[in-house]
Amino acid sequence: xxxxxxxxxxxxxxxxxxxxxxxxxxxxxxxxxxxxxxxxxxxxxxxxxxxxxxxxxxxxxxxxxxxxxxxxxxxxxxxxxxxxxxxxxxxxxxxxxxxxxxxxxxxxxxxxxxxxxxxxxxxxxxxxxxxxxxxxxxxxxxxxxxxxxxxxxxxxxxxxxxx
Numbered sequence: 383x384x385x386x387x388x389x390x391x392x393x394x395x396x397x398x399x400x401x402x403x404x405x406x407x408x409x410x411x412x413x414x415x416x417x418x419x420x421x422x423x424x425x426x427x428x429x430x431x432x433x434x435x436x437x438x439x440x441x442x443x444x445x446x447x448x449x450x451x452x453x454x455x456x457x458x459x460x461x462x463x464x465x466x467x468x469x470x471x472x473x474x475x476x477x478x479x480x481x482x483x484x485x486x487x488x489x490x491x492x493x494x495x496x497x498x499x500x501x502x503x504x505x506x507x508x509x510x511x512x513x514x515x516x517x518x519x520x521x522x523x524x525x526x527x528x529x530x531x532x533x534x535x536x537x538x539x540x541x542x543x544x545x
Contacts, residue, residue, distance in 0.1 A: 394428040398435060405441035409450045412442055413473040445479050452483040456492070460499050463487070465527020496528050497536050504540055512541055 392400070401415050412433055419429045436442040448470060455461045455469070463484050470480045503522050509515040516537055523533035 392422040392424065394424060394432065397422055397424050397428070398432050401432060401436060402439070402441055405436060409447050410442065411444050411447040411451075411473050411475060412437075413475075415442060444475055445482070448475050448479050448483040449486070452487065456487055456495070460495055460526065462496065462523070462526050462528030463492075464529060468527070493532060493536070496523065496526075496532060497540075499523075499526065500533075500536055500540055516541060 397419060401418060404410060404418070405415070415433060415436065416429055419432060424432070433442065451470060452466055455466050467480050467484060470483075471477075500519055500523060503519060504515070507515060507518055509518060519537045519540070520530075520533055523537070524530070
């Protein structure tokens with residue numbers, strides 16, 4: 383006997399109502415919905431039709447999605463601009479939408495966020511050599527997606543305070 387789960391065939395009408403429900407519960411982008419429709423083995427023509435219907439009915443809006451995504455990843459995950467932009471590019475969001483959303487981040491809040499996470503990180507690093515400490519903090523900031531210049535300015539301030 384074959385115990386593998388059989389994929390249920392999903393009709394285009396059924397898929398539309400399912401993705402409408404998904405979009406009403408959580409903000410999604412076109413890429414996410416297309417991926418879901420591919421999983422359900424919906425034809426390419428039907429996918430285009432469903433996505434256009436979702437856009438026309440205001441269930442999908444990549445600009446709105448991007449604004450929420452940028453704000454949430456910055457505030458809750460404490461990511462920098464580079465990491466946020468990279469993840470949005472993977473979701474095939476147009477460059478102009480990404481830069482508009484990222485430009486809305488408050489510069490003071492952005493710098494303060496980086497300073498807070500680096501201040502927290504410096505307490506957990508057991509390193510006496512200031513060059514090694516600086517390198518570890520810099521790599522950490524890079525991993526979070528913060529720009530080199532801002533990272534180095536804040537790291538230098540933190541290390542000079544520590545001495």
